[in-house]
Amino acid sequence: MEETKKNRTPPKKQKQAYTRNNFSIRFSDLEREKLQENADKAGIFLSQLIRTRALKQDETLPRKRETLSDINRTLNLLKAIYKAYGSDSETAFELRKVREELLQLQEMLKQYM
Incomplete structure (x- = not known):
């Protein structure tokens, strides 16, 4: 015999965790x-x-998270640029400088989260 699925209500504790209460101010x-x-x-x-x-x-936490995400994205782009064009020593030096500044900024932001 094939067992049919029944709509079961979640346990009371689980249901309370997902319940939202709206009110007006x-x-x-x-x-x-x-x-x-x-x-x-x-x-x-x-x-x-x-x-x-x-x-x-x-x-300000959502904005800080967004900024950290932007910094991480920029660091990944710098890594890709370095891999593609890093053979030039001047370019490599500038990319490392920018990377260090971004890492410092990233650490400063993490301190305030």
Whole structure:
């Protein structure tokens, strides 16, 4: 006999972990405008700004992660350029200099995460 699959509900603990609760907050036009400006400056959505401030988290973390990702991507591109054109000693020296500066910047950003 073939066993049929049944729609089972997840255990209560698992269900609670994935449940989202929405609620409304009222702001005056001026308050919302200030919050939106702050969110724009931080490069995040308004909802992210409110959540990070309410939970006392670093609101610049998403931008820092994006910057770190850009640095890693640039380092990989430098590696490819070095492999392709690294035979010239002047080019190799400049590429190493840029790489060292990017690595220093990367370490500085990691300290603030």
